[in-house]
Amino acid sequence: MSVFVRRSVVSAVAACGLLTAFPSFAAPSSPIAAPAANTVVVLNSRDATVTLLDQATYQEIGTYPVGKEPHHLMPTPDNKSLIVAAATGNSLLFLDxxxxxxxxxxxxxxxxxxxxxxxxxxxxxxxxxRLDRIDxxxxxxxxxxxxxxxxxxxMPSHMAFTADSSLAFISLQGSDELAAVDLTTQKVKWIMPVGKQPAGVYMTPDNKYLLVGVMGSDYVAVIDWRTxxxxxxxxxxDGAHNFRPQGDNRHIFVSNRVAGTINIxxxxxxxxxxxxxxxxxxDCMEITADGKTMWVTQRWLKKVSVVDLATRKVxxxxxxxxxxxxxxxxNRASEL
Structure with missing residues (x-):
């Protein structure tokens, strides 16, 4: 899944500075009959579709179209909605x-x-x-x-925040940098080089370090953001990309897209x-609440793999x- 922002919530967004209540548009008709079990939601960014999988049987429930280039998603804080962000579709879709x-x-x-x-x-x-900006x-x-x-x-890509919400950190894939944005003044506080094509950003639970996946190389940069x-x-x-905490407040996974590996x-x-x-x-990873399995999207194979975390095998x-x-x-593990 996407950026790892602890205690994150998502809502409908106001365009052009207008106030917008959450949510503000009527739902399209549901294209697939509701499944009975826990459902795995997968975003197919090049197909502009969502695929639903049955977590217990691994079978496809169905696939339906959404806005173009759905890349990232996250739940609302009450867990009553899941928001899919369609980048070139210029829309947000709310799912159960x-x-x-x-x-x-x-x-x-x-x-x-x-x-x-x-x-x-x-x-x-x-x-x-694609627009080289953040809103x-x-x-x-x-x-x-x-x-x-x-x-x-x-190319502002992934993000993380300080625990007190004073700063947002944005990885800049195109300029090989990390930006710190002061959320009180809404101004850039500093920009520093971090390595070629930085992607995922994660703040350690003690609020001491930022971890940045350096996608154009083979490492995770540990940054003292204060200095x-x-x-x-x-x-x-190679291709260190994205993060997913294990949920034990101790370990975190990083996906390496080029190497075809995940490090702990x-x-x-x-x-x-x-x-x-x-x-x-x-690329993106999700972990079951019991901590036994990890589900991983494979960008180049048109597949999702399920990993047994005890044996570390697909x-x-x-x-x-x-x-x-x-x-x-x-039914997912904590993001801490």
Missing amino acids: PKSGQIQSQVKDIVDPYQIGFSPNQKWFISNGL IYGYDGKNLKLAKRLPLPS QKIVKKIKTG LDLNSLESVGSISVPGGP IKSIPVGRSPHGIYFN
């Missing part, structure tokens, strides 16, 4: 997080590649990867209002303590659409 059924849609949201709320839920950010919205508990449209050097220095490089594998990092020692082979461009490979990216299910 248990069944994957469509609830509603918000149109005219420009380039929502990645989305997230600050931990205090006061600010909402939409990263516009910052104020949130009053019900509505969102555009506060600032902020240009950034090139703006890289204090360590954790070698993982210890957040205390900041070392790699294991590796899992998942070929075909592993136990099932499931065909989906082209370039599967975000993945989610309701």
